[in-house]
Amino acid sequence: MQLEQNFFKLFDLAEDYHLDIHQLSDRYRVLQKETHPDRFAQGSEREQLIAVQYTAHINEALNTLKTPLKRAQYLLKLRGKELCPESSAPMEPMFLMQQMEWRESLEHISKSDDPEAELEALDDEVASTWRQMEKDFIAALSNESELEQAVSTVRKMQFLDKLRHEIEQAEDELLDD
Amino acid sequence: MAYSEEVLDHYENPRNVGKMDDKDENVGTGMVGAPACGDVMRLQIKVSDEGVIEDAKFKTYGCGSAIASSSLVTEWVKGMTLDQAADLKNTTISEELALPPVKIHCSVLAEDAIKAAIDDYRSKKK
Numbered sequence: 001m002q003l004e005q006n007f008f009k010l011f012d013l014a015e016d017y018h019l020d021i022h023q024l025s026d027r028y029r030v031l032q033k034e035t036h037p038d039r040f041a042q043g044s045e046r047e048q049l050i051a052v053q054y055t056a057h058i059n060e061a062l063n064t065l066k067t068p069l070k071r072a073q074y075l076l077k078l079r080g081k082e083l084c085p086e087s088s089a090p091m092e093p094m095f096l097m098q099q100m101e102w103r104e105s106l107e108h109i110s111k112s113d114d115p116e117a118e119l120e121a122l123d124d125e126v127a128s129t130w131r132q133m134e135k136d137f138i139a140a141l142s143n144e145s146e147l148e149q150a151v152s153t154v155r156k157m158q159f160l161d162k163l164r165h166e167i168e169q170a171e172d173e174l175l176d177d
Numbered sequence: 178m179a180y181s182e183e184v185l186d187h188y189e190n191p192r193n194v195g196k197m198d199d200k201d202e203n204v205g206t207g208m209v210g211a212p213a214c215g216d217v218m219r220l221q222i223k224v225s226d227e228g229v230i231e232d233a234k235f236k237t238y239g240c241g242s243a244i245a246s247s248s249l250v251t252e253w254v255k256g257m258t259l260d261q262a263a264d265l266k267n268t269t270i271s272e273e274l275a276l277p278p279v280k281i282h283c284s285v286l287a288e289d290a291i292k293a294a295i296d297d298y299r300s301k302k303k
Binding site for chain 2: 083089090091093095096097099100103104107155156158159160161162163
């Protein structure tokens with residue numbers, strides 16, 4: 001058994017940011033069955049070890065492809081652009097100012113008159129910016145000369161991804177009250 | 178190795194959190210962000226006519242180390258000249274706070290922030 005290293009090929013998917021989520025989960029079930037360590041329970045120690053490694057590989061692939069930000073980062077990695085986790089790239093001042101403003105409004109939302117409405121408005125605004133970034137990323141990725149543009153868009157998406165998680169958390173907290 | 182309570186306290190009770198009027202021409206504002214973790218930091222200085230930093234404020238949305246780094250920097254730069262503050266190195270910050278290797282970038286962020294604030298102030302005065 002030889003496993004495909006490329007996550008997209010492993011799942012029979014085109015190397016694309018847009019993906020068929022059903023295809024992803026269907027193919028995952030098939031792969032999981034094929035490589036489930038139980039199937040190799042009678043096998044040699046080496047076969048069992050390989051089965052465990054395959055399962056880990058498939059899980060990592062699923063986890064990477066199903067998460068939009070990770071999928072974008074992986075598409076860059078396939079083009080030889082790995083975002084170094086420690087790299088500090090200077091960001092545009094306007095972009096940073098917007099990030100600051102959004103985080104400040106999120107911080108103060110619980111004290112506002114209508115936290116639910118304000119949170120929803122913030123969520124909408126951030127989500128629409130996120131969708132625009134997705135479009136920018138897809139456009140830049142399709143053109144080799146714009147690869148740096150794609151990298152810088154993913155850097156921005158990393159800020160937004162974190163903010164969106166924080167908004168989600170704030171929503172959960174509001175619902176709990 | 179033991180750390181002074183004063184340093185540890187930057188984690189628990191960050192100093193100088195707040196905002197200054199960025200339109201004030203004696204105020205320099207530095208805005209920086211770390212793409213890897215999505216942290217954002219705003220550091221502001223108020224400079225006297227003699228070129229000495231009179232006051233400093235910051236706001237950081239990020240992990241404890243990023244907050245402590247910026248808190249420490251705002252304490253340190255008060256009373257410094259712009260040139261002294263521009264010489265501040267991230268290694269001095271990370272040593273003082275005993276940051277683990279994975280958090281060194283937080284001190285880099287704080288160094289970048291003070292430099293950006295100084296640049297902003299200087300560009301206003303030109």
